[in-house]
Amino acid sequence: SGPLKDMDFSVQEGGGPRILHQFTLEPPAVSFRASGEKAGIIDIEPRTGILYINGSLDWETKQVHKLQVESLDESGNTVKGPYAVTIYVEDINDNPPEFDQKRYFGVVRQNSRPGKPFMHVHATDRDDPKTPHAQLSYSILHHFPNPYEEMLFQIDNATGAISPSRTGSYYLDPQKQDTFILVVFVKDMAGTTTNAFSSSVDVIIVVMESLWKAPPTIHIKENSTQVHPVNITKVRSNEPGVIYDIFEKEKLPRLPFSISENGDIYVTEPLDREEKDTYTFFVVTKDKGGELVDKPLQIHVIVEDINDNPPVCQKDLTVIEVQENEREGSNIGTVFAMDMDKKDTLNSRLQFHIQSQEPEFPMKNLFYVQQDTGTLHLAGRSLSKRESAKYFLKVLVTDPDFKTICDVEVHVIDINDQIPIFEKSDVSIFNTILDVPI
Incomplete structure (x- = not known):
């Protein structure tokens, strides 16, 4: 209790009726009067000055109630006030989430x-x-x-x-x-x-299903004449707004691939299979802070061969030695050639043909070559050095689009197949006495 003055009160919500305070009368005051935000349950007893709550306040409905309290004389005139009385409602945990x-x-x-x-x-x-x-x-x-x-x-x-x-x-x-x-x-x-x-x-x-997945192995034909860069595939992150980037798996002088801001992957220049036949690199995604967003994807590229290399003779001149007594069909040697195109493809398949034989004596076609191996054989009878000590062959080597001439020189090797013969048939015989000085 106490005299009339400005006052603040804190009251927990709920809890039912209660007395907050009692104001004491000071003559000539004989009663009190309260006005303001009484919410129908806050009031003051006029004669005793008891400020009370006749019910329960609710924080969720109203957190602050502001009242004015004054004292009155017998005629109802204000003696003191009005003074501000503020009631703060304290929350209790009475609501579930x-x-x-x-x-x-x-x-x-x-x-x-x-x-x-x-x-x-x-x-x-x-x-x-x-x-x-x-x-x-x-x-x-x-x-x-x-x-x-x-x-x-x-x-x-x-x-x-x-x-x-x-x-x-x-x-x-x-x-x-x-x-x-x-x-x-x-x-x-x-x-x-x-x-x-x-x-x-x-x-x-x-x-x-994940959008972020590596495409199947990419096949690119070498020496393409298309205008570069050429789109070869696309990747897509599960997350929007990422930044795409490429980094190489192996250290190369240059990586002929790029990626756009939308995940489109390009080859930036024509590729040469004979220079490098496969490429492997990674695609990553980053956020604006530079942090990785997705697991790196490995991209594998195979450079497909085209027939862009002619056959090449292994030697400028292939020399083969053949003895005179070699029989018909004998294997006398091999013409070797190579092709830089991809092994075990038609682009590198070589075939051999004898284009010419010099001299054509004692007959043409003394030799033949196996068309797929380059193996040379005697086609007719045995060779004779007395007829010709050397033969010069031009062997045509072809792949599906190119051809090359390989030069072959066949040396005929003499064998001891003749008995000695005297130039004259009548020969005089002399007897020589040994140990006699001449």
Whole structure:
């Protein structure tokens, strides 16, 4: 109790009727009068000066009530006042948190980055946000189905952001399981006490195939005459707004590939298979802070051969020695040639033909060559050095588009196939006495 003056009171919401204060009368005052925001339950007893609440205040309805109190004389004239009486309503934890949807739906891509939110849940609490009564904490109560020891999803307990866990980033696969139901739990009092209010809601999550995947092996024909750069493939991140970049797997003088801001991959110049027949590089995505968003993708490029190389003779002149007594059909040697185009393709298939023989004596076609191996054989009878000591062959070597002449020189080697013969048939015989000086 006390004399009439400005006063402030703090009152917890709820709690029912109560007396706040008693003002004392000072003559000539005989009564009190209250006016203002009385909410139908706040008033003062005129004769005794008791300020009271006849009911329960509600913080969620009104947090502050402002009244004016004055004292009156017998004629009803103001003696003192009006004075300001302010009643502050204190919040108690009397409201459970409520989600803003009855059910949530979300979509997540396979191989999404762990910890990257793909959806949010949101709840509100009508209690005073400046107190723990309205501080909410989110958690996952149930996870259906849950095929692994660790949950595939996680939730930020403060923001309600849902993201794949590390396990989920690795194992989520729409071919195995495309729908999950999470029961998300929210508690007030920051989740620190068992006496907190709570609510729960179902979250339905659909898993979709990842957009971020490596294309099949890319095949590019060498020495293309197209205007470069030429688009060869495209990649697409699961996340919008990322920055695409390329880095090489192996150190090269130059990497003839580039990528656009939309994930289109280009070859920037004609390629030469004979210089390099395969390329392997990585495509990455980064956020604006330079942090990796997706796992690097490996891109594999094979340079396809075209027939752009002629046959080449292994030697400028192939010399083969053949003895006179070699029989018909004998293998006398091989003409070797090579082609720089891709091995075991028609572009590098070589065929051999004898274009000419010099001299054509004692007959043409003394030799033949196996068309696919270049092996030379005697076609007719044995050679004779007396007829010709050397033969000069021009062997035509062809692939499907090019041809080359290889020069071959055949040396005929003499053998001891003749008996000695005297020039004269009548020979005189002399007897010589030994040991007689001449």
